[in-house]
Amino acid sequence: QRNNSSSISNSSRFLYNSLPSKAWGSTCPIPRPEFCSSSVIRFSSSKSSEPTREMQSIQNPESISYLRQREAAEIDEMLMGPLGFSVDQLMELAGLSVATSIEEVYKPSEYNRVLAICGPGNNGGDGLVAARHLHHFGYKPVICYPKRTAKQLYTGLVTQLESLSVPFLAVEDLPLDLSKDFDILVDAMFGFSFHGAPRPPFDDLIQKLVYLHKCNEVHEKRSVVVSIDIPSGWHVEEGDVGGEGIKPDMLVSLTAPKLCAKKFSGPHHFLGGRFIPPIIVEKFKLHLPPYPGTSMCVRIGKPPQIDMSALRENYISPEFLEEQVEANPIDQFRKWFDDAVVAGLKEPNAMCLSTVGKDGKPSSRMVLLKGVDKDGFVWFTNYESRKAHELSENPRAALLFYWDGLNRQVRVEGSVQKVSDEESEKYFHSRPRGSQIGAIVSKQSSIVPGRHVLHQQYKELEEKFSNISLIPKPKHWGGYRLEPELFEFWQGQQSRLHDRLQYVPQEINGKQVWKIVRLAP
Ligand SMILES: NC(=O)C1=CN([C@@H]2O[C@H](COP(=O)(O)OP(=O)(O)OC[C@H]3O[C@@H](n4cnc5c(N)ncnc54)[C@H](OP(=O)(O)O)[C@@H]3O)[C@@H](O)[C@H]2O)[C@@H](O)CC1
Ligand SMILES: Cc1cc2nc3c(=O)[nH]c(=O)nc-3n(C[C@H](O)[C@H](O)[C@H](O)COP(=O)(O)O)c2cc1C
Ligand SMILES: Cc1ncc(COP(=O)(O)O)c(C=O)c1O
Ligand SMILES: [K+]
16 A cells, blocks of 8 residues: 555656745744754654654753863864874865755855855865865855965865866955855854964955945845854954954854854854764763764754744746646646655655534644545544544545645545445554554544553553454554545745646536646735
8 A cells, every 4th residue: 555656757856946035033933944954853753752862952052062272273183193084084074064054054045155265274174175065065156265275185175176167266356345246155264273363364354254244234135154163363262352353143163162152142053073083072071962863063052033924935946837737636646746755755645634523613634645546545544533523524625735845735625435444454454563553552532641541551452462463453443535526736936926726527528527727826
């Protein structure tokens, strides 16, 4: 009964772009969804649902370690001495984490034009590496690299960027107001070896970034400053001593935050440089957030609060036209479902089921589609649940699929019937044993005194069935099939001028056919 994705359509082997809008700065405490992947709260679906250490540690910036300048240099020496790293390696990983941090927050569809201002040391090298990765991520980077180092590592990084046709601009050629030409300014001038007052030409470059902050107060579209490791010009331990320095929107601390990062008040503090061995963690008593999954960066502290009313996407998708669609809506559904599978969407078979009992009050919940063919859409559930009661009073129901990333929605409406007992039996026994026992334990939609009751019953049944290969399907568990009478395929488009194609059944010369009409968005 598993959906077979072998006949995958070629039409969209990619996720469509959508432009995130800027919604920062207000008071609604809803974390911006795109940050979830980098924040430490990552809920794994396939493993246990017990909270992991990662989930528990919404890190409080107070509990994070901050390094003194001397300690940062010492870690550098240890890594590149006894611990066997080369500077190229560390710089590559550092630059990659800067680029991935940027991508987590500032999507290339909206923040495309990047200026990386690179200094003479390793911080500048991180900037060059980050710019290369940003290019590959779809950004348009430009480099300002006024004090070049003759070392092979650096000349190599320059050559790599030139081979990608990334332009290099002289300081004199930079516009006075950087915000007109660039969406993101990467401050890669100085890192933890900075001391004293900035010397030319970096003094002026720093002023340009300070000035940018003032311009931003005037312009509608904001450019953002991303500082690598240290906001350039800040004292490595004391921070922005005179209060007149750069005020970055994002700080990407490398290895561990330096003391000055405590003074960072921008919305996005990330940690990068996922290479620290335990010996360093122990020696320097480092408390740092764990990196989620395979990510090269992790957010420090909570995501900023956002203005919910300003939260919106502008959908950008290929046109969805009458002449492209399948005559049969089930075929069209299969095509889009296959696209969702190819796009790697999580649980593309998850659908919202809406039912209405005899009191006329609608109710909705998610269920998993377990089969679709000319006869309809099948899911499995408990025949004594709320949905089941409502369906027994009124068989009319609606299904809704939303495929985020493809900017697509499908609506299906029709009448529901139970599937045959054999069909339910067959599916029930295909489920993992745990889910079969779970179905026996759960008197779905009834009140339970606590989790422990379910677990106790589960344990007892597990024992009871330990020597029995076939767990009997409870009578009250089985499938439903919705026979569709109406479909709507929705493809999100710019300016809310979406494509909506509706299929309605029509009888022509005694034959049932599907009529396709376009609805206003
Ligand atoms: N494990 C790690 O820790 C990793 C660290 N990594 C990165 O390395 C960074 C540290 O790099 P770094 O040591 O090369 O020093 P950095 O700060 O880039 O600049 C030194 C240059 O600036 C100059 N300079 C100094 N003050 C100045 C002033 N006032 N005005 C003008 N110039 C001034 C100084 O010249 P000097 O004064 O010595 O003549 C020298 O040329 C670190 O923050 C991180 O980004 C990652 O790549 C990998 C992992
Ligand atoms: C993604 C997802 C898929 C679900 N799939 C099913 C399902 O296939 N069958 C089911 O009975 N409940 C499923 N549930 C749980 C239902 O949403 C719901 O909580 C449960 O069926 C009780 O609903 P009711 O009280 O309205 O009958 C799923 C929940 C989610 C979030
Ligand atoms: C309670 C319940 N029943 C049934 C299902 C259907 O999925 P499966 O048969 O794959 O367990 C789900 C899925 O989330 C569920 O939560
Ligand atoms: K910097």
